[in-house]
Amino acid sequence: GxxxxxxxxxxxxxxxxxxxxxxxxxxxxxxxxxxxxxxxxxxxxQPCSECGGRGEVSYQQGFFAITRPCPRCNGSGQVxxxxxxxxxxxxxxxxxxxxxxxxxxxxxxxxxxxxxxxxxxxxxxxxxxxxxxxxxxLPHEFFTRDEFDVICEVPITFVQAVLGAEIDVPTLEGKVKMKIPGGTQSHKIFRLKSKGLAKLGSYGRGDQLVRVIVEVPTKVSSEQKDVLKQFEAMNTKASNPMHHNFFEKLKNFFG
Ligand SMILES: [Zn+2]
Ligand SMILES: [Zn+2]
Missing domain, CATH: 2.60.260.20 (Urease metallochaperone UreE, N-terminal domain)
Known part of the structure; x- marks a missing residue:
């Protein structure tokens, strides 16, 4: 069939x-x-009368005997x-x-x-x-996958990124707490061992990769703006080394 x-x-x-x-x-x-x-x-x-039940018929073509399946019984030999x-x-x-x-x-x-x-x-x-x-x-609310690893993006506030935090993270087995160290950059990936999918054809499980996304606030009140301006006024090379190094290099490059 x-x-x-x-x-x-x-x-x-x-x-x-x-x-x-x-x-x-x-x-x-x-x-x-x-x-x-x-x-x-x-x-x-009943046995097919065309082929006598053999299921195939032969005919002569020149020197050759050609055999093909019987057209009446389709080669089964029976009708x-x-x-x-x-x-x-x-x-x-x-x-x-x-x-x-x-x-x-x-x-x-x-x-x-x-x-x-x-x-x-x-x-x-x-x-x-x-x-x-x-x-x-089907698409999942939180997860995508890379082979047997589960990928999950978690938005965090920039204050959480600066100060560190303990956040809730969804896994295949429910919520777990995850610690983010202070000074975490956006898109940093944290690995939760063996929280991924079963490795089909092998042993064990993949990991869960938690990618934290630092959310830059888009709507801030005037009160929040005041605090941020105060914060920025205290900005130092120690607190923002990438920023300071870049603009120092830029200054030296073009004079
Ligand atoms: Zn036949
Ligand atoms: Zn039937």
Whole structure:
């Protein structure tokens, strides 16, 4: 029988930990009335008169004998004289089937799971094809991934970045507290060991990478502005070395 292909939407968590899911597929299954033979119950397929039941016919072309599948019986050697009324003689009916799919932990979008024998039934009781289920992971509120690592961006205030802070960080297993040291630059990545996805085909788990994004305030009150101006007036080379070094170099460069 033919192979079938379907897709399944799963959550980020299901991809991380694995899941038991069900897919609905419409597929050809063996006709129950004739048990796949295509012949009306109580009757038998008859040997094909065209090929004498051999399934192939030969004819002479010049010096050569050419053999090809019999056109009347399509090479089966048998013809159905009284076709099954349930399937019209094909031996198959279409049916919507619910098929259980075991999602292994660590799968990624675009990967295919092969379910052997869950494709379409073979003709006249032949072997079934396979079913391929293509994985599609739905977007997550907080997470993206890089192979088996979970990536999570967390906005922090610039005061938290300067003074250090303890922040809440989402992980696959819920919220955890994470310490940010004082003087943390924007886009710095902190690694939470083994908080990532299961390594499919290997052992252990990936990590979670927490990228902190320092948010520059966009709307500030006049009160906040006053405090910031005071703060800026106390700006020194010790507190902003990158800034001071850059503008010193610039001054020396152009004079
Ligand atoms: Zn039938
Ligand atoms: Zn034939």
């Amino acid at each position: 033919n192979d079938l292909r379907t897709s399944i939407d799963i959550t980020f968590e299901e991809a991380a930990f694995g899941a038991e899911k069900v897919v609905n597929v419409s597929k050809a299954v063996r006709c129950e009335t004739c048990e796949g033979s295509g012949a009306k119950p109580g009757t038998q397929p 159905i004289t009284s076709p099954c009324s349930a399937c019209g003689g094909s031996g198959q009916t279409r049916k919507r089937s619910q098929i259980a799919v075991k999602i292994p932990p660590g799968v990624d979008t675009g990967q295919r799971l092969k379910l052997a024998g869950e494709g379409e039934a073979g003709e006249r009781g032949g072997p079934s094809g396979d079913l391929y289920v293509v994985i599609n992971i």
